[in-house]
Amino acid sequence: MTTPRETRADRRRATEARILEKAREEFAAKGFDRTTIRAVAGAAGVDPALVMQYFGSKRELFGRAVQAFAASPPEGAGADVFADRMLATLGLKLGGLPEGTLAVLRSMLTDPAAAEHVRAALGGQIADAGAAVPAPDDRELRAALAVTTLLGVTIGHQLLGLSALREASPDRIAALLRPALNALVEPAP
Structure with a gap:
């Protein structure tokens, strides 16, 4: 039995979810002001530019992170x-x-x-x-x-x-x- 191939969209959703999870952890631990995009990216194992590409700004990332029921x-x-x-x-x-x-x-x-x-x-x-x-x-x-x-x-x-x-x-x-x-x-x- 073969496993279905992970699509590019699946990988994108997984990366976005991982960034949000790490952002929640960083914001909870450090608050908005002391959390940096670089720290979130490092925790998620991605480039900071990718965080910005997905979320636009730190404020938008925070807004998405506090939406507990997005999924x-x-x-x-x-x-x-x-x-x-x-x-x-x-x-x-x-x-x-x-x-x-x-x-x-x-x-x-x-x-x-x-x-x-x-x-x-x-x-x-x-x-x-x-x-x-x-x-x-x-x-x-x-x-x-x-x-x-x-x-x-x-x-x-x-x-x-x-x-x-x-x-x-x-x-x-x-x-x-x-x-x-x-x-x-x-x-x-």
Whole structure:
């Protein structure tokens, strides 16, 4: 039996996925400002020019990296997989957000254009997360609750500098949030 040949498109998708995985790790560990395209490329085993070719800029790479639900969840994925994906994006956000993102978040309550930008971004995240919610009912509502919970944690950590959030490690925050996220998306008994 012969194995199917890997196409050029398959190799491209695999390389892009590897770059995104390494970018998530770098952004989570170092934050946006201290992460470099060169470091991401080195971790992924590719040339920095290839990262730029695929993603255009560091900001676009970060934007793609924080999209936890860009790929479809594995068949039969449950609440733990959903929580893992949500908490991975939270780790990135606690590592540090780009100044432009922070500026929009700071302005969203007073500037209609900033509010619309955040609403659109969150709407996309909620739609993507909703498709991955294992519960068959209220998928969009459950996803909206999960996404906005993490938004609140991000605002408390990044913008308000709440000491309880700043002093806790991202792993500790994730461990405490995991049961709540699982409860939000598990099907009712």
